[in-house]
Amino acid sequence: MNPLLELSHVSYSYHEVNGETLALSDISFTLESGSFLAIVGPSGCGKSTLLSLICGLLKPEDGSIAFRGKPLREAGANIGYMLQKDHLFEWRTVYSNVTLGLEIQKKLTPEHISSVDAMLETYGLSSFKDARPSQLSGGMRQRAALIRTLALEPDLLLLDEPFSALDYQTRLSVCDDIAAIIKKEEKTAILVTHDLSEAISMADQVLVLSKRPGRVQRLVPVAFSMEERTPMRSRNAPEFKDYFNLIWKELNISG
Amino acid sequence: MAEPSLAQQSFLEQRRRRLRAITLARIFIFLVFLLIWEMSARLHLIDAFIFSSPSRVYNMFVSMISDRSIFLHMGTTLTETLLSFFLVFLFSLLIAVLLWLFHSLSRILEPYLVVLNSLPKSALAPLLIVWLGANMKTIIVAGMSVAVFGSILTIYTGFSEVDPEKVKLIYTLGGNKKDVLRKVVLPSSIPIFINTMKVNIGLCLVGVVIGEFIGSRQGLGYLIIYGSQVFQLDMVLMSIVILCVMAMILYQGINLVEKHCLKRF
Numbered sequence: 001m002n003p004l005l006e007l008s009h010v011s012y013s014y015h016e017v018n019g020e021t022l023a024l025s026d027i028s029f030t031l032e033s034g035s036f037l038a039i040v041g042p043s044g045c046g047k048s049t050l051l052s053l054i055c056g057l058l059k060p061e062d063g064s065i066a067f068r069g070k071p072l073r074e075a076g077a078n079i080g081y082m083l084q085k086d087h088l089f090e091w092r093t094v095y096s097n098v099t100l101g102l103e104i105q106k107k108l109t110p111e112h113i114s115s116v117d118a119m120l121e122t123y124g125l126s127s128f129k130d131a132r133p134s135q136l137s138g139g140m141r142q143r144a145a146l147i148r149t150l151a152l153e154p155d156l157l158l159l160d161e162p163f164s165a166l167d168y169q170t171r172l173s174v175c176d177d178i179a180a181i182i183k184k185e186e187k188t189a190i191l192v193t194h195d196l197s198e199a200i201s202m203a204d205q206v207l208v209l210s211k212r213p214g215r216v217q218r219l220v221p222v223a224f225s226m227e228e229r230t231p232m233r234s235r236n237a238p239e240f241k242d243y244f245n246l247i248w249k250e251l252n253i254s255g
Numbered sequence: 256m257a258e259p260s261l262a263q264q265s266f267l268e269q270r271r272r273r274l275r276a277i278t279l280a281r282i283f284i285f286l287v288f289l290l291i292w293e294m295s296a297r298l299h300l301i302d303a304f305i306f307s308s309p310s311r312v313y314n315m316f317v318s319m320i321s322d323r324s325i326f327l328h329m330g331t332t333l334t335e336t337l338l339s340f341f342l343v344f345l346f347s348l349l350i351a352v353l354l355w356l357f358h359s360l361s362r363i364l365e366p367y368l369v370v371l372n373s374l375p376k377s378a379l380a381p382l383l384i385v386w387l388g389a390n391m392k393t394i395i396v397a398g399m400s401v402a403v404f405g406s407i408l409t410i411y412t413g414f415s416e417v418d419p420e421k422v423k424l425i426y427t428l429g430g431n432k433k434d435v436l437r438k439v440v441l442p443s444s445i446p447i448f449i450n451t452m453k454v455n456i457g458l459c460l461v462g463v464v465i466g467e468f469i470g471s472r473q474g475l476g477y478l479i480i481y482g483s484q485v486f487q488l489d490m491v492l493m494s495i496v497i498l499c500v501m502a503m504i505l506y507q508g509i510n511l512v513e514k515h516c517l518k519r520f
Contacts, residue, residue, distance in 0.1 A: 057426055081427035083420055091442045100438065101428035152428065 002069030004188055005031040005054065005156060009063035011213075012049055022213040023049045026063070029207060029219060031156075031188065038191045038199035040247065041209030041217075047192040050214070051158045054190065055081045067156075080154030084161045086145035088133035095120075095129040098148045105152065112151065119147045123181060138166045139174040146178055150185060157182065157189040163198065172232065175202065179231045196251075200243045201231035208250045218250045307492045315489040316497075329497060331474040332463060335391060336505070339398030340459045344452065346399070347406035354407075355414040355440065356432065372404035377465050389470035397466030402458035406451050413447035414440050449513045456505045464498065475501075 010027040013020045023046035031037055039047050052058040054065060056072055056079070067075035088097045098116055102108050120126040123143050128136060136144065142162060149157065162178065163171045179202050182189050193199050199206050200222055208217040224237045234240060259267070289309045295301045296308035303311060319325035354361035380397050387393040417440050425435045467476025475494045482490030 055427060057423070083424060083427070085420060087418075087421050087424045089421075089439070089442065091445070104425065104428050104430040104434050104438065148428075 003030040004033040006066040010060045011062035025213040038203035042211045046214035080149035081158045086141040159191040201234040311489045335463045339395045351410035376401045384470040394466035398459040398462035401462030402455040
């Protein structure tokens with residue numbers, strides 16, 4: 001069986017009048033269905049570029065990306081992308097914000113609508129359906145943005161520092177929330193972050209990128225000897241510190 | 256609801272008093288101005304034949320109401336201004352959308368728009384009269400010419416300043432450029448539309464009056480020119496006062512639209 005996602009020798013450069021910048025060089029990794037990969041690296045190492053490539057917004061200059069064994073462009077991959085900020089539109093209600101993707105793809109069918117309703121209910125937003133985004137707390141906004149992404153039932157979920165705009169306390173609880181939602185909906189996910197503890201607490205494996213141009217420095221599998229893993233519990237697990245030190249060291253070799 | 260605290264009540268009371276004082280001061284200045292003007296005319300400090308006076312302006316207004324001629328002139332100017340205002344909005348929206356859709360087009364046309372925008376539009380008015388004839392069409396085009404280029408530039412700049420991350424969001428949700436336009440660019444530009452309208456309504460009035468100066472038999476601009484030629488300065492000043500009131504009412508109209516639309520922004 002083919003892996004869900006396979007990157008082989010992917011490279012990408014940005015071209016400008018002043019010259020070209022090699023952002024990513026020779027990136028290869030595979031991702032199995034149902035797993036959670038975190039990508040960490042120094043700032044400017046091309047983490048977000050990597051997500052744009054996987055999502056198909058950018059085309060690799062070299063190498064290839066395969067989705068379930070087929071080239072990305074032909075695979076008809078359904079990939080959800082959650083950006084750094086929630087970008088909920090203030091001129092729409094919460095409900096019409098979370099259904100924006102369905103509206104664009106003309107998928108406002110009864111099944112999709114009822115699945116959105118169910119998610120709003122489960123994740124505590126159903127009483128805010130007709131509210132404006134500004135009436136929601138930071139954590140609720142992030143949950144709404146995730147529901148907007150999940151409404152399209154993506155096979156793969158890309159998270160680009162989705163918690164970076166939140167204050168620390170909210171961040172910890174939203175991190176738990178989002179991890180629980182992703183687990184419950186049985187999604188495969190890639191999280192880009194520069195917060196090491198966030199990466200270790202959420203992911204099954206952590207991909208460490210070197211500084212620009214980003215290369216794969218090391219892929220660290222993360223496993224905790226506990227049942228019912230949540231990010232908050234992982235942070236308190238004895239293994240957490242060791243993973244942290246290991247990845248910290250890798251980052252500093254690269255830097 | 257609970258009764259507000261005493262401190263809150265006194266704060267509100269103070270605020271009310273201050274707002275009332277501001278309104279009173281405004282009215283006071285206006286009345287003092289009218290009084291000084293009237294008194295200096297009556298006491299022959301200024302020549303009422305040239306400088307007119309509030310009572311002469313008022314009498315002129317009453318006499319033109321009684322022979323109904325004023326309604327024709329006011330109606331003409333108002334119709335022309337409103338028509339050119341709506342046409343400007345329609346045109347500039349349409350052209351700004353085209354420029355946004357076709358980026359190279361906007362790059363190519365940019366210098367032309369900038370030149371046309373900075374050109375003093377009154378310079379065009381005599382040409383328009385010759386080309387289009389001395390009729391309402393010309394006046395409306397003159398009104399449009401003052402506002403339309405600036406309006407295109409403002410709206411287009413607003414379109415291009417839309418947060419690129421919001422645009423990216425639409426693409427990640429599987430949308431195309433048309434979706435970006437409909438779901439992000441147009442709705443997020445509503446405050447810009449309102450601001451352009453506020454500027455445009457005044458500019459259209461300016462353009463229409465310029466047009467009426469040189470190519471019209473009716474309208475307030477015509478009354479001003481006619482009045483100055485026959486030395487009826489009462490008529491000129493009355494027209495100017497009416498234009499002031501008209502500009503104020505039109506501007507307030509847009510403020511109402513704004514209050515209605517901007518609740519959400």
